[in-house]
Amino acid sequence: MNQVQLKDKKFSLFIEEERILASIVALAEKINIDYKDKNPLFIGVLNGSFMFASDLLKNISLDCEISFVKISSYDGTSSTGKINNLIGLNQDISGRDVIVLEDIVDTGNTIENLYNTIIAKNPNSIKFATLLLKPDVYKKSIKLDYVAISIANDFIVGYGLDYDGLGRNLRDIYKITK
Numbered sequence: 001m002n003q004v005q006l007k008d009k010k011f012s013l014f015i016e017e018e019r020i021l022a023s024i025v026a027l028a029e030k031i032n033i034d035y036k037d038k039n040p041l042f043i044g045v046l047n048g049s050f051m052f053a054s055d056l057l058k059n060i061s062l063d064c065e066i067s068f069v070k071i072s073s074y075d076g077t078s079s080t081g082k083i084n085n086l087i088g089l090n091q092d093i094s095g096r097d098v099i100v101l102e103d104i105v106d107t108g109n110t111i112e113n114l115y116n117t118i119i120a121k122n123p124n125s126i127k128f129a130t131l132l133l134k135p136d137v138y139k140k141s142i143k144l145d146y147v148a149i150s151i152a153n154d155f156i157v158g159y160g161l162d163y164d165g166l167g168r169n170l171r172d173i174y175k176i177t178k
């Protein structure tokens with residue numbers, strides 16, 4: 001499929017599943033080395049990270065746990081900068097080595113908010129892994145320890161990412177057609 005239409009917008013094929021999976025395997029291998037002899041707690045950020053979290057975890061060979069939280073700063077196709085509350089972080093994470101899993105980092109508002117909330121719960125360490133990064137937009141100082149793929153500042157869908165709720169089920173990533 002080279003083109004998809006979701007509601008009023010057209011999208012064209014951008015990153016194929018094969019490349020997505022290869023970059024996730026490479027990222028998992030780095031985590032397996034960096035966290036050797038540790039038992040990290042992955043925290044996936046819903047909804048967008050569900051496919052990334054699933055494929056990443058299949059390639060993690062450490063004893064590990066995963067939990068999911070929900071937060072959102074997006075409305076339609078542009079960042080509103082509006083941050084909603086974090087839902088789902090109910091367990092004790094003190095002393096844990098936390099790795100946050102994001103689908104995409106754009107302005108960084110979401111991960112900054114997550115960082116502040118998680119660090120207040122006294123983990124031993126906190127790192128961020130993201131499937132996608134828009135480096136031209138990201139201006140925050142929080143270090144992104146694991147980035148699978150960097151992209152230009154275009155709106156994308158697929159592989160967990162949505163446009164107005166649609167497109168999360170697509171295996172490949174699509175870019176909006178201007």
Ligand code: 5GP
Pocket residue numbers: 048073074079102103104105106107108109110111154155156157161162163
């Ligand atoms: P930030 O807070 O870094 O500006 O935005 C992060 C969140 O906005 C991501 O977790 C994602 O849910 C959403 N987002 C950012 N860029 C895109 C994009 O190109 N496409 C989609 N579908 N969501 C995006």
Ligand code: MG
Pocket residue numbers: 045046047048049102103104
């Ligand atoms: Mg997200």
